[in-house]
Amino acid sequence: MEFILNLIHRPEMVPEYAEKVxxxxxxxxIGRKALLTESLDIFKTQQEIAHKNGLKVTIQMTYASLxxxxxxxxxxxxxxxxxxxxxLSLLGLPCREFREKYKTKDFCIWMFSMEDKKEIVNxxxxxxxxxxxxxxESTGSYYMDADLINYIEEKYPMVKCAVATCWxxxxxxxxxxxxxWYTLFDGGPWAPWIPSKQNTHAPAADxxxxxxxxxxxxxxxxxxxxxxxxxxxxxxxxxNVLRGMIYDTKTWEYTYLYxxxxxxxxxxxYNNGYAYNMMFVGPGWMxxxxxxxxxxxxxxxSYEDGCAYYGKLxxxxxxLDMTMSEFADYYRKKKRYTEPECALWRDILYGSDKQLFxxxxxxxxxxxxxxxxxxxxxxxxxxxxxxxxVGIGTKHVQDASYPFLIQEKYRAGYFTHYxxxxxxxxxxxxxxxxxxxxxLCRTKAHFSEEKSEDGxxxxxxTLDPVELEFDGLTVTLQTKEYxxxxxxxxxxxxxxxxxSDPSAKVEINEYMVACYGTTEYPExxxxxxxxxxxxxxxxxxxxxxxxxxxxxxGAAFVSAVIPAIETKVSMTCSAPDAKGYVREGYAFxxxxxxxxxxxxxxxxxxxxxxxxxxxx
Amino acid sequence: MAQAGKGKLNYRCPSCFLxxxxxxxxxxxxxxxxxxxxxxxxxxxxxxxxxxxMIRFRYRAMAKRFDKFDFD
Numbered sequence: 001m002e003f004i005l006n007l008i009h010r011p012e013m014v015p016e017y018a019e020k021v022x023x024x025x026x027x028x029x030i031g032r033k034a035l036l037t038e039s040l041d042i043f044k045t046q047q048e049i050a051h052k053n054g055l056k057v058t059i060q061m062t063y064a065s066l067x068x069x070x071x072x073x074x075x076x077x078x079x080x081x082x083x084x085x086x087x088l089s090l091l092g093l094p095c096r097e098f099r100e101k102y103k104t105k106d107f108c109i110w111m112f113s114m115e116d117k118k119e120i121v122n123x124x125x126x127x128x129x130x131x132x133x134x135x136x137e138s139t140g141s142y143y144m145d146a147d148l149i150n151y152i153e154e155k156y157p158m159v160k161c162a163v164a165t166c167w168x169x170x171x172x173x174x175x176x177x178x179x180x181w182y183t184l185f186d187g188g189p190w191a192p193w194i195p196s197k198q199n200t201h202a203p204a205a206d207x208x209x210x211x212x213x214x215x216x217x218x219x220x221x222x223x224x225x226x227x228x229x230x231x232x233x234x235x236x237x238x239x240n241v242l243r244g245m246i247y248d249t250k251t252w253e254y255t256y257l258y259x260x261x262x263x264x265x266x267x268x269x270y271n272n273g274y275a276y277n278m279m280f281v282g283p284g285w286m287x288x289x290x291x292x293x294x295x296x297x298x299x300x301x302s303y304e305d306g307c308a309y310y311g312k313l314x315x316x317x318x319x320l321d322m323t324m325s326e327f328a329d330y331y332r333k334k335k336r337y338t339e340p341e342c343a344l345w346r347d348i349l350y351g352s353d354k355q356l357f358x359x360x361x362x363x364x365x366x367x368x369x370x371x372x373x374x375x376x377x378x379x380x381x382x383x384x385x386x387x388x389x390v391g392i393g394t395k396h397v398q399d400a401s402y403p404f405l406i407q408e409k410y411r412a413g414y415f416t417h418y419x420x421x422x423x424x425x426x427x428x429x430x431x432x433x434x435x436x437x438x439x440l441c442r443t444k445a446h447f448s449e450e451k452s453e454d455g456x457x458x459x460x461x462t463l464d465p466v467e468l469e470f471d472g473l474t475v476t477l478q479t480k481e482y483x484x485x486x487x488x489x490x491x492x493x494x495x496x497x498x499x500s501d502p503s504a505k506v507e508i509n510e511y512m513v514a515c516y517g518t519t520e521y522p523e524x525x526x527x528x529x530x531x532x533x534x535x536x537x538x539x540x541x542x543x544x545x546x547x548x549x550x551x552x553x554g555a556a557f558v559s560a561v562i563p564a565i566e567t568k569v570s571m572t573c574s575a576p577d578a579k580g581y582v583r584e585g586y587a588f589x590x591x592x593x594x595x596x597x598x599x600x601x602x603x604x605x606x607x608x609x610x611x612x613x614x615x616x
Numbered sequence: 617m618a619q620a621g622k623g624k625l626n627y628r629c630p631s632c633f634l635x636x637x638x639x640x641x642x643x644x645x646x647x648x649x650x651x652x653x654x655x656x657x658x659x660x661x662x663x664x665x666x667x668x669x670m671i672r673f674r675y676r677a678m679a680k681r682f683d684k685f686d687f688d
Binding site for chain 2: 172175176177178229230243245246247248249253255256258259262263266269290291292293294295344345346347348349350351352353355444445446447
């Protein structure tokens with residue numbers, strides 16, 4: 001088991017938040033001497049805490065800090081003395097020099113026009129070279145779009161590692177900040193990956209798609225709490241935990257932070273013996289004025305405690321601290337392109353025992369919810385490797401999220417109000433006019449791997465059996481979900497283990513309700529084509545919100561092509577006698593449904609495959 | 617009435633926090649209370665602190681140390 005830590009600091013001469021917070025009641029002045037002095041002091045404090053605990057740091061120089069002789073000297077000294085890596089961040093652009101040169105208050109690199117991105121990259125990389133005599137091997141921002149990464153790799157191929165997304169920092173974070181924080185990039189990996197040249201979120205499937213660097217997420221996030229709520233409260237960022245008020249106000253204890261780190265350590269079990277954490281606290285979070293309810297002393301204590309815990313793990317031989325570039329080398333040796341990242345994650349905060357399974361590979365990101373009987377509640381079709389330009393001058397100035405087909409929070413999931421359906425991949429079971437959905441069966445899953453004779457590895461989720469109660473009949477059913485590496489598909493097997501009346505028959509309806517989008521709000525479904533077919537026979541529906549349905553006994557496939565996201569999603573079934581169907585939605589329920597129905601008896605099993613492909 | 621300012625700490629609105637909104641409150645020194653710009657919450661510092669404790673009702677496992685993360 002290897003647990004890797006990337007600890008990152010940035011000397012940000014004008015920390016995010018600091019000017020807003022400390023400067024309340026004053027006219028904005030980002031060149032104030034007091035602000036610059038305090039910023040550098042925070043950086044020094046963070047460095048001291050890390051080194052005191054024997055931890056190596058990646059120092060991400062900001063553009064502003066490159067104009068500060070003391071910050072540059074400190075970075076050089078700490079590189080020599082502690083082995084810290086001197087890297088370059090594309091965060092922290094705001095400073096007097098930047099504003100005078102670029103005549104803008106924009107500060108998020110992915111939102112600039114491509115022309116400006118290139119100019120800024122050239123500017124900061126050359127300034128870095130001027131100050132240090134070499135180019136950086138690591139860089140990053142909250143998000144780095146594919147065009148930006150491709151440009152950096154073309155111009156500065158020595159860059160091997162970058163912070164390239166912040167997990168599920170999208171509409172939820174936007175709302176938390178009173179709709180004023182425009183970091184919209186849901187749908188990416190939660191753990192390191194090699195981005196494809198086409199889309200940063202989607203991992204490369206092979207060397208031809210490899211963008212040239214290893215990406216790491218900005219922080220390691222709670223895979224339940226962040227998906228459900230404000231991401232900025234639940235990560236390996238001690239002050240984020242304070243932001244979430246997840247601490248005892250009397251004792252200043254935050255047990256949750258250690259549980260979070262430990263749960264990440266436990267993920268080695270699902271990822272070939274490897275687990276990862278990233279901690280990156282910007283200086284604005286250690287402001288002398290305090291941050292919201294937390295006084296400076298608590299902010300400081302939480303950072304000291306966080307580093308101390310990592311330091312303790314290192315001393316015990318349970319943690320390897322690496323710089324970002326060291327990690328990139330490690331990761332490239334450790335992972336093959338098609339190898340997925342898996343996380344069977346439990347609730348460690350709300351006391352619910354809820355369990356999710358997250359899966360990410362070059363073809364999809366999927367979330368399976370064991371509190372809903374193993375339903376797929378989030379699905380991103382990476383197989384499409386969607387080219388999605390972001391920034392000024394593109395169709396998506398701010399929205400960098402990878403589109404979903406299923407998103408239970410933004411598009412209802414199982415529960416809807418009064419009418420319509422929400423996005424989910426589940427199954428209904430019916431008997432004599434009664435019907436239930438596996439979404440209503442809370443269960444737990446167990447992870448295993450199977451290797452075929454030709455060496456293909458399949459990750460398997462085996463769910464504890466659930467009981468379905470009908471009038472006079474109890475059905476015990478088990479679900480297994482198979483993620484075959486490199487296949488772009490998920491096989492779901494349902495097996496009826498037992499029925500209280502062995503001669504009884506039930507009908508199973510394996511279904512997927514889906515749509516597409518990146519936010520809570522519906523997109524235009526016109527242009528989507530639904531089809532079911534077999535042996536050259538095909539029935540089609542061209543989406544017009546008319547609530548139509550087509551079906552075919554013994555269908556070889558049911559499918560939907562969604563041109564807006566260049567995606568084809570299909571289902572196939574193991575039972576030749578199953579009826580395949582497709583359903584169009586309507587204006588109040590802008591969804592489509594794919595499914596198979598079949599009568600089942602005791603001991604019988606049925607498998608369906610959900611497959612994702614690029615549709616040109 | 618003079619304009620509002622901020623208190624010694626930037627208290628957030630506890631009511632908005634419960635709906636996943638981080639909104640700084642402002643301090644009305646004449647009434648000696650904090651108030652929210654977005655919703656109708658207003659209260660003394662003691663009331664804010666009390667509500668902040670109440671907010672934690674959802675973190676039932678906040679103080680529990682876990683040593684097992686699967687259900688195997």
